[in-house]
Amino acid sequence: MNDDDEFKGLSQLNVPLPTPEARRRAVGASLMAFDRAQEAQKKISPADQGAGGTERLMSIVSKLKGLWTMDTRRYLPAGTAALALLILAPLGYQLYSTTALTPAKPTIIGVPPVDHTTLPKGPTGTIEPRPEPAKDGTPPVANTLPAANGAYAGNADKVSALVKTETDQPQTGTAPQASPKPADEERQDEAAVLASVNQSPQPSQVGGLAAPTPEPLAAGKPMPAARDVTSVDTLADADANAPVAAQVAPAAPMAMHESVMVPPPAMAKMSAATMGARAATQVTGDKFQNFAESPQKAVATDPVSTFSIDVDTASYSYVRRALNEGRIPEPDAVRLEEMINYFPYAYPAATSASEPFKPTISVFPTPWNKGTELMEIGIKGYDPPITARKPSNLAFLVDTSGSMDEPDKLPLLQRALGLLVSTLSAKDTVSIVAYAGSAGVVLDPTPASEKSKIMSALDNLSAGGSTAGAEGIELAYQLADEHKTDGNNRVILATDGDFNVGISDPDQLKQFIKQKRQSGIGLSVLGFGEGNLDDETMQTLAQNGDGNASYIDSLSEAQKVLVKEAGSTLDTIAKDVKIQVEFNPATVQSYRLIGYETRALNREDFNNDKVDAGDVGAGHTVTALYEITPVGAAGATPTVDPLRYGQKPAVPQESPAPTLATGQSAELADVKLRYKLPGQDTSKLIEQPVTPAMAVTDIAKASDDARWAAAVAAFGQKLKGSDYAGALSYNQIKTLAAGARGTDPDGYRSEFLNLVSLAGTLSGEAAPTQPVHEKPQPPAVN
Amino acid sequence: MPEVQGGVVDAAALGAADVGTLIALAQGGDRRAFGTLVEQHYDLIFRTAYKWSGNRADAEDIAQEVCVKLATALASFDGRSAFATWLYRVTLNAVRDLQRAKARRGRNVQALTIVSPEDQLPDQEDAAAAGELWMAVRKLPEKQRDAVLLVYAEDLSHAAAATIMGIKEATVSWHIFEAKRALKGLL
Helix, strand or coil: CCHHHHHHHHHHHCCCCCCCCHHHHHHHHHHHHHHHHHHHHHHHHCCCCCCCHHHHHHHHHHHHHHCCCCCCCCCCCCHHHHHHHHHHHHHHHHHHHCCCCCCCCCHHCCCCCCHCCCCCCCCHHCCCCCHHHHHHCCCCCHHHEEEEHCCCCCHHHHHHHHHCCCCCCCCCCCCHHHHCCCCCCCCHHHHHHHHHHHHCCHHHHHHHCCCCHHHHHHCCCCCCCCCHHHHHHHHHHHHHHHHHHHHHHHHHHHHHHHHHHHHHHHHHHHHHHHHHHHHHHCCCCCCCCCCCCCCCCCCCCCCCEEECCCCHHHHHHHHHHHHCCCCCCHHHHHCCHHHCCCCCCCCCCCCCCCCCCCCCEEEECCCCCCCCCCEEEEEEEECCHHHCCCCCCEEEECCCCCHCCCCCCCCHHHHHHHHHHHHHHCEEEEEEEECCCCCCEEEEEECCHHHHHCCCCCCCCCCCCCCCCCCHHEEEEEEHHCCCHHHHHEEEEEEECCCCCCCCCCCHHHHHHHHHHHCEEEEEEEEEECCCCCCCHHHHHHHHHHCEEEECCHHHHHHHHHCCHHHHHCCEEEEEEEEEEEEECCCCEEEECCCCCHECCHHHHHHHHCCCCCEEECCCCCEEEEEEECCCCCCCCCCCCCCCHHHHHHHHHCCCCCCCCCCCHHCCCCEEEEEEECCCCCCCCEEEEEEEHHCCCCHCCCHHHHHHHHHHHHHHHCCCCCCCCCCCCCHHHHHHHCCCCCCCCCCCCHHHHHHHHHHHCCCCCCCCCCCCCCCCCCCCCC | CCCCCCCCCCCCHHHHHHHHHHHHHHHCCCCCHHHHHHHHHHHHHHHHHHHHHHHHHHHHHHHHHHHHHHHHHHHHHHCCCCCHHHHHHHHHHHHHHHHHHHHHHHHHHHCCCCCCCHCCCCCCCHHCCCHHHHHHHHHCCCHHHHHHHHHHCCCCHHHHHHHHCCCCHHHHHHHHHHHHHHHCCCC
């Protein structure tokens, strides 16, 4: 309540009055469109008559399924559109050139989207005005049956009926319509029938009106004729009553002239200007969790660092997309650990499922900061042979809200899931549930061997509407539960950020997912598109569901996440994996964990098996980097001063074993790793000290993987404007990365090099050594 | 009901006719009724578009777009919700469409322009509409923005906003809550 004051200011804005010209232009344009709509209806109607009422209605319904989607913006029934084009193309062009607004819309072509908007397709619909009648799911056929008797007040037929009541009826070309039977062509019939559905709540009103006022309606009817002359003529014909003609006639030419006379260049200019203005202020609307970078910590006071591993890679895909579109991504969108973990690393893999990890540790000089060193901790999960892979039971929960109706969303999603399905075997089961828009079970649990059935179910998904598909998520879990296997049971939520999955309270949703995870069904999230993306919720849900969140921006990314890394995405080999590093104050002065800010854990959480942490899938690699300042490092910026008083007493307390074994005192740190095997509740520990032998003094001697991780970290830090980024230029980062590219069989690393160049160009930092291929360097950038 | 004189509704009567009548007439193909209806609601549409977009040029574009759309979409208006509610929805959809279309085009333009369009001075009205709070609210994700503006700028109840947005009332409250959280630093 008291919070309400925050937005109180919003009621204050004084909206300026619209200018009379703009108003006239708009009204004129709308009247033109109105005429088009009426005329299109009239012209098309006589084409095809005579089918029986019931039959036609049935055929409408089935025909709609194949030929129509509710989105009038993009799809038109081919035949009708062609006919309408033939008849109306010149008129359409005229309107097009005078409104300069929405060239592709049927309004302009002249097809009456009247009908489109009311098609009885149920909640799948997406149309400009959200279809209310569809919501309750009342079968439109039932409604329309009585209407077919002619007792309805559908658009054209109502007009026809009214026309018929007139005594003198000289209109040409409308005679067939005046027949009492609704014997029009199918399309016409749809319009009429559907219009009657729409108007059903107020039939008495319509009827009541119709009887006493035949003239205006009759007069209105001939109006659609495109030329003023015609309309005036017909008006005069229709009713000899001069005042009527006088009243209506001026309106028509006015509308015509107003809209025709608007000089198109002026409109275009205005649009260009406003478009430009928008470009500068445009923000993506995507949501990211805010976080501060982990600070430098003194080993004397904080010798232990604990975090949960994170195998997500969504951030890198998002960053890549932003850069390719010519934007520097929001700082919070750049999560270093996800950037680093995007790439495959050639760490030696563990050999058995019972001890699924083997940490690889190396220490080498920091490329962006003289005097500090990077400590790289790499782990690679056990990768079971393909034959040993457990059956998967996947329930896709697919967002079909209206906002998914963009090429990089639902269509990409369909292809992406198609890719995933193609990798599954007969042991695996797939089911599909749609939520928002067309809600409900799209595909009951089906063995993955029936690929064509699954594919056609995927193909039939269509985006539309914003109706809350209430129990979407529960439905998906229910299906997953029905066919639970001893292997991998998982709900895969694919969305562009609409988490209206049926449980609207986010905490409740989290709880629900957590609960289901405990019962053995995980959740992974695939993010699509942008503008609506809610990265934070995506991450949170996936974390609660023991799954990962991936951002799919292209088919090749889908290939990477869902096919190449299908194992790691789907087959969990260890869960709740935590890493704890204890630094040796004798050798390390301070340290800083790079990335993992959103994954930090308390020191005591490490041994607490109740505390949830990240999961590792088959063959997954995870890399963590620490920037450490060795004791007495020359040239290091001492970011944390040693304590004058606190240190001495602290040491004996913290380490009660004062006599360290030889070699132990020279160690830099001790790395501990805790994990649970799938299905177990107690964790196991892997421990590995970091010895001086693991350190190299020249970065050139570090492994390719180590240098690569360092380059990615440097890039991420620079992109997000990190305080610790140092003075490396994009060009230097690129050089560093290029030297560490290795074989790069899938081209991920080469792609990264291009991104670095792109970022250099976009940020205004020249990248002279190599021309940027994707974008010719615009002269504007200095 | 409009006044009936010898079977002819005169213009004045149309002007005075209630919205339901105008809609029924327009749905039946009455051009004047439709024109009157659009005339009567142009201000509402423009005001809404202006509040959402924050500048006159966009608001005019959007309003005209909505008017054109009405010509065909009106047939689908079924009287289940109030006309104004329905009109809000059509308008908000148009706002969304225009802004998305511009965002798509804009991104590439932005990367290549020398002179930032920001340099153009907004006219005075637009400057007033560009208050910090307004700017911040308009930059929210669409649903949050719609919820906040409907409830606070249009002074509607959560329930009314829910009807317009086609979502549950609780979801509206949630969007507003999220918006407050997102803008915490600013307000």
